[in-house]
Amino acid sequence: MRVIAAVFGEENFLWPYCKEHGTVATLNRVEAQRLWEARDKEGYIQDGMKNKTVRGVLATRTVASTWYGLMTTVSETDGDVWIHKEGDRIWWTTSRADPAYFIRDVVEPVGARRHVVVCHKPCDPWKTVGLKGQPLLWHTLHPKAKDFLTTQSTLRPLSAENAAYALALVAGDSLDPWHKQPEWKQKFDAAKTKQADVTYVVGQAKAAYKLAYEIMPEQRMADTAIRTAQGSNGQKVERTMKNKEVRFPDRNALSTYITGLLEIQEGYCALTGLRLDYSEDGGDPELYCSLDRINSDGHYEEGNLQVVCRFANRWKGAGDDASFRKLIDAVRTSTVAA
Numbered sequence: 304m305r306v307i308a309a310v311f312g313e314e315n316f317l318w319p320y321c322k323e324h325g326t327v328a329t330l331n332r333v334e335a336q337r338l339w340e341a342r343d344k345e346g347y348i349q350d351g352m353k354n355k356t357v358r359g360v361l362a363t364r365t366v367a368s369t370w371y372g373l374m375t376t377v378s379e380t381d382g383d384v385w386i387h388k389e390g391d392r393i394w395w396t397t398s399r400a401d402p403a404y405f406i407r408d409v410v411e412p413v414g415a416r417r418h419v420v421v422c423h424k425p426c427d428p429w430k431t432v433g434l435k436g437q438p439l440l441w442h443t444l445h446p447k448a449k450d451f452l453t454t455q456s457t458l459r460p461l462s463a464e465n466a467a468y469a470l471a472l473v474a475g476d477s478l479d480p481w482h483k484q485p486e487w488k489q490k491f492d493a494a495k496t497k498q499a500d501v502t503y504v505v506g507q508a509k510a511a512y513k514l515a516y517e518i519m520p521e522q523r524m525a526d527t528a529i530r531t532a533q534g535s536n537g538q539k540v541e542r543t544m545k546n547k548e549v550r551f552p553d554r555n556a557l558s559t560y561i562t563g564l565l566e567i568q569e570g571y572c573a574l575t576g577l578r579l580d581y582s583e584d585g586g587d588p589e590l591y592c593s594l595d596r597i598n599s600d601g602h603y604e605e606g607n608l609q610v611v612c613r614f615a616n617r618w619k620g621a622g623d624d625a626s627f628r629k630l631i632d633a634v635r636t637s638t639v640a641a
Contacts, residue, residue, distance in 0.1 A: 435475035
């Protein structure tokens with residue numbers, strides 16, 4: 304059993320149908336759906352990389368690959384717990400074994416108004432109360448739980464520990480085993496001074512507020528990238544560095560692009576999958592956001608950037624991205640086996 308945090312379409316336009324008919328849902332552009340049904344993953348990825356995200360950023364290979372998996376996850380889900388936030392209410396359901404069904408050539412009522420194919424997978428009736436009849440309300444959640452019980456993209460399966468917390472929340476069991484942990488206590492104390500708001504995103508308004516009033520890693524990274532490039536265009540510093548150009552018109556454009564990457568990555572490191580730390584006041588410096596060039600020989604430009612943990616960027620250095628990912632996977636596999 305998995306626990307999946309989800310939203311249903313841009314501006315949640317699929318949600319009313321899901322709530323009324325008892326489904327979980329996702330969608331593909333018509334052409335992308337054709338490639339998905341043919342199980343042409345590489346073709347799907349190449350097609351996806353020609354398209355932009357909701358933020359207006361060209362999809363990277365990693366993002367396009369993630370899109371491919373969304374339709375598979377939704378169409379095949381069975382016995383998984385799904386969680387959705389609407390206002391102050393937390394909705395939840397369990398997916399069923401009934402086959403998925405597809406509604407074809409739907410025109411999105413928002414955004415680019417693309418022609419899409421919508422996949423609906425039957426689930427139990429959506430509920431806003433737990434198994435003991437307790438109301439599930441967003442404002443009553445521990446601030447750390449808000450980090451993982453919401454998502455900016457279509458869906459995100461929770462880690463084993465976070466999934467256990469979500470199941471305990473729904474069951475009405477004691478949450479003390481989590482709340483008493485030092486990390487959770489620290490988060491709770493930080494929330495009292497509003498320092499915790501920067502580590503989760505509940506919408507673009509929250510993100511805009513965070514970017515405007517906190518010490519933003521996005522702006523720090525934008526400044527760092529430009530300073531690095533200004534000091535590397537063949538000038539003598541301590542040695543002649545690679546020519547690394549910033550191919551954005553200004554710092555605001557670069558900062559906006561990085562913000563889009565953070566939303567696409569849902570606040571997780573693109574290399575390790577670890578939760579990024581957005582706050583530099585009392586956080587873990589090794590988990591602070593760091594801007595990485597996917598191709599270390601390339602420039603600071605669209606399609607060649609990802610946001611990673613500071614330590615991961617340091618470890619990767621000027622190495623090859625694919626090789627470093629293989630090493631991370633090997634470490635992860637070894638840890639799980641142990």
